[in-house]
Amino acid sequence: MMTTTLFDFHPVTTSRLGSVDLENPAFGSVFSDHQFRMDFADGQWSGGVIEPYGDMSLSPAAMALHYGQAIFEGMKAFRQPDGGVALFRPADNIARFNKSAERLCMPTIDEGRFLSALTELVKADRGWVPHGEGSSLYIRPFMFASEAHVGVRPSESYRFIIFTCPVGTYYKGNVKVKVETFFTRAAPGGTGYAKAAGNYAASLKPTALAREQGFDQILWTDAVEHKYIEESGTMNVMFVLDGKLVSPSLGDTVLSGVTRDSVLKIAASQGMEIEERKVPVAELKAAAESGALTEAFGVGTAATMTAIEAIGFPAETVPLGDPNGWEVMPKLAKTLDDLRRGKGEDPFGWRVVI
Ligand SMILES: *Cc1c(COP(=O)(O)O)cnc(C)c1O
Secondary structure, X not given: OEEOOOOEEOOOOOOOHHHOOOOOOOOOOOOOOEEEEEEEEOOEEOOOEEEEOOOOOOOOOEOHHHHOOEEEOOEEEEEOOOOOEEEEOHHHHHHHHHXXXXXXXXXXXXXXXXXXXXXXXXXXOHHHOOOOOOOEEEEEEEEEEOOEOOOOOOOOXXXXXEEEEEEOOOXXXXXXXXXXOOOOOOOXXXXXXXXXXXXXXHHHHHHHHHHHOOOOEEEEEOOOOOOEEEEEOOEEEXXXXXXXXXXXXXXOOEOOOHHHHHHHHHHHHOOOOEEEEOOEHHHHHHHHHHOOEEEEEEEEOOOEEEEEEEEEXXXXXXXXXXXXXXXXXXXXXXXXXXXXXXXXXXXXXXXXXX
16 A cells, blocks of 8 residues: 555556547546545544545445435546646635535535545546547546435435546537426525536436437526526536627526636636626527527536537527637637646636646
8 A cells, every 4th residue: 555645545456548548538438547535424534545446335225325415526637738737726616516515414525635635636547638639537526425324314424436537529519409498407495506416317307308309408497487598408508699798697596617607707808798697588589589699508517618509499499600600609618728728828827737
């Protein structure tokens, strides 16, 4: 056994790196050599260990499997021009993880310790960070209730793991989205602002139905009236409306994306007018029909930006102009990508070189 600066380190005996096509990995199904693991019991977190990625044993009565105390994060590490590696705004993901934990009655994790775990893990597997254009190392921290107990109450023990996956360009193409006016992703007072596993389970059926109807994703609306736009699938959503960059305002039903915040700050710094506000479905439809809506796109860590080529309103589907001719989205995407990949200055202080 070795130790990193902070954690026990049990390295793999043989790395799997040589057997992986690092520049063309299937998204989300190739896992790096190591994981970070830390367990919570008796009111405190254990020391934390970096160990080989692998299966684990779990009681069938583990409370996460029954009552759904499970949360996660998604972030990325990027190769830098000098061959180094940088995380992007990790403090924001850590803070959001702890917000999710509080909402689900789970223990929080000391921010400094969390950042050290991320840093040490990515250092241990730095060879797994791809070099290719558009590729990166996807990082998945998560926590679940591990106590074996039947009966609804907060678990007394938890497991926290971080694993990583090299990922290539995640290009799904442009999407057609369906304005959802029956199902709900998140209700006021609910868990929509948390990255809670159950939120995603609940979105599967409405998404499957939308696919049957010829759409790729759902444009979620508010739970109360289904009159205001909230998010697009598992991404935040933005519109270029009358030349302004408009995004639904945050609240407890919208997940506060790091990409959303970054894109809004970048756009503002480039002199664009920004509006974070309620976006009525009726306004969006009128703007799509009149041509005032020139661009629409989802923003999130996994795909970064996804162009919306058509919006399915309840009565009819309205196509937007060809995304190949758009100007705002590609410019914002390029600036964000350069910031993450260490190309040029970092005026916002978002890169954390490890
Ligand atoms: C993760 C997520 C996002 C995007 O957040 P990022 O921090 O930008 O990756 C947006 N909406 C939902 C519902 C999400 O789960």
